[in-house]
Amino acid sequence: MASREFLKILSSARLGDVLAQQKLAEAYLTGAFKTPIQPSNALIWLEKSFLATQTHNSVGSSSEITEPPHIFSLMAKLPLAETFSSPSFQFGWESFWKIAQSENDPSNVLSAKWQLANLLVNPRNQELQSQLMHWFTKMRSSFRDPFFHQDFHALQTLAKQYLKELAEGDSVYAAQAKELLIQLQPKNEVLSSLWSTWLEQGNEEALLQAAELGLTKAKLTLGLRLAQLDGSSDTKSNASLKKAAYWLELAAKDGDRDAWFALGEIYRRPQFSGYNAQESDRCFDKAADLGHPDAQYRKGANLWRKREKIEEKVRGLQASYWIWQAQQQGVAEAKTLLSKILASHPDPQKNDWYDLARFAEQALNHHAEHKLSEDWLLLCHRIIVANQFHFSKAELLLSEVGQLQHEHCVVVDIRWELPKILPRLIQIETIQQRRALLAAGKVFASAGQDVEGNLRQRRYRFDQVTNWLTDTFARSATPQKDPEPA
Template identity: 35%
Template sequence: MANREELLMIRAARAGQASAQLNLGRRYLFGGAGLPKSLATALYWLDRAAQQDEQDAWLLIGRHVPYETVRQATHPSKLYVWYERAFDAGVAQAGLVLAKLVLGQVDGAVGEAMREKALRALHAAAQAGIAEAQWLLAQSYGHMDAPALDRHADDEHRAADDKAMLEWAMRAANSGVLDAQYALAEHAWASGQRDEFLRWALPLALAAVERIAAPGDASKVDVSLAGRCARALCEAGEFGADVPRLLEFAARAGESGAQLSLGLWLARMDSGGKRVDAIPGPANYKKGIRWLLAAAEQGEADAWFALSRIYLKAECSQRNLTDARRYLERAAQAGHGLAQLELGTQLWRHRREDELNDVRALRWMQQAQAKGVAEAAQLIGRIAAPPEPAPWAQDILPRLTREITDLYPQLAARIELAALFGLSRMEALLIDLKAADQGQCLVVDVRAHHPHSKRRLILVRSAAERQTLDRLIGVFEHVDCGPDGPEGNYRQRLYRLKMLERG
């Protein structure tokens, strides 16, 4: 409860006495006696005193009333004049609040001269060692993950801006600003500077592990940071106790990459299935499988492939060749290049068990090649060799007039097909084009008519070939291609072909 002296002060302040307003504002600013500490009330009275030219009023505002309190005022933009005066009087803290008030305004709300002064004030506050000002100044250069106050878009200034940004961010980080430390860690990760990343990120990640009891309560930033730290430590050859702690923290929070890495760590292997001797202790395949399955279900193709390797290991108590094959197929379907190569190789080796295995093998090999697996190209050449020229078809092709094409459309299509894919006369005349088209390749198989002929695959190598093939297939649509159809039997087709060759 206010005492008699304070009651008289309140009455005088309400009556407009400047000194009373100043003293009342000071009492609310620091609290004491019968008046509670209230920054908002202090600002109200100090503002009224400052309007009556009480210098100590705006000095107190500049030194002690933070931005958060000013922001809650009815008209905060009308108050920055006191911070401007305090800054001009040498109060560095006032420069920080002035910068936040002015630079936070939309363009046009304040004049350019005032914006420039606010930037100078921010620099002065940062130079004075105020950590918040240092971080705000770093953000002002426009590359940190926080609201920018002023962006320098000129390319010629970008290198200088980046240097200044990092300098002020490091000062702020060294002063204990967590946002700056997180931002520097992110910047180092994106730049590939793993040592610098660990410098900032590892203490933050370990602190998060200690601080957060349930990983499910962790923020996405902390979870990602923990997983990245573990991977960076492994890349640096450091396999200490911090790695599994960080991985388990991120894995339990549901990060698929951490689940994959933890599963591999527990299995003491890399993503290709090879033993990693640098990881201490024996492998725990049972726990490793659990985490790898969790990662795989979230779309980690490497996890499916790692599972296929584990189930092939003789030392694994759960060894199962059927499961190994099943997981290999899941990895290939998820886009894992090495899994696609291996699955294609297996299908090619067992092509006699199912004659379509060669087509399936080619499909997987092509997908592996698209993923950058160099070995796939060699095997593709073995499965589907490039077509050899067909001079006989190339000689006839120019003589296929519109009249001949209209008279014998299927024969003309077969000749064009032979010229495009290098077919022999027999293959061209007997191939069932609709059945032969397998999308990425053409299956040339006329053994039903000529048992001694060989089945072979020919790649469809370009969009132009695909377009031509689709057009030729259209010629045979709704047409009986058997001996009772319009083309007749093989002898009749061969007779017409020879007539064309003779001209």
């Protein structure tokens, strides 16, 4: 049911209030006032607002507005492709091209360019593009702006130019634009033939042509050969490194992780005139983000060396993450370095809480029978987790169970109660460890606040629970006792 505020705005909009019409359009775009998101309705009200504004201008008002900026700001947020069936689509179509070619708000311009490029050249929108071309051909004569008298394919060419501009920039659309450009890379018979000629005959002219035509793997291969990073030679002149950097940068812009890694190595070469250690680190970081194993190890090792200078809540956590990623991909050195950062306790039978943890699991499995209170239930989970990761007694009682797990390790930090005890990082290595953390995390997430109390109360409860677990499950001859509330 529509809210009173929405109905009030709707009433004013119907009476011709320009501001109300814009608010109504914004509500249909954002879902404000519990309004269903309907881009087509938003476009209709934006057109009404625009026409009302133009009428207001034409009568010679003292506040002349030639281009209503707020309308265009809302328009840039509109998903144009979803409004094709709207009666106001022509207004939206014209407005998007106008925004894309304006020099007003850069964010609106970028949004319009991305939407037009995605609509007109994305292979996923082929069916819509076909319908749009038919519509445009039919409507072309009705457009007043001479810009729209050109062929539809010319507009697609301009949209692709917008796409290249976005890919070369640093806006929020850059990554999406690069990904779409990769999809649009030519895959015709000429490219395939050139690449095959290079692979079969080693024809470097064919390799160069393939790179110039935009084939990413050709750019990478050419760059590696020019830098002699493919093992072809030991001679590395500055001239060849400059050419190599040029081709590798083109491949890197296409999102190739090997190209980013090679660039990192080139920027570290003393004979390269563009030597730049910071740029080298940036390239290695890019390669690591894209999943290059050696780059991940390098990034982790670098973070570990600089751990004293890096501000992080738990020292070594960032470094361990990247080194662990490299280890997962088979980098031999990563395992050795990771063992210096993360403790390893994969065998719960060798840990101090093994027997008690077995009893705690039995108690949880028969929870309904023993009628465990919430605080006892939480402590049983603490004992199981502590056994899996070989916690000390203080860590068992005080660790924030819901915050222990990270992707690759647990972070045991009890400085909130015992400031002198340093945090520990322990690797997650087994399915049992992950299951214990998952089960405990669910229980602690649903537990009430302050159920466990302070450290003194936790110690007292720990003695109660451990005595009951031992008496109940270790001595089968002794009659079982029901737990007493703490």
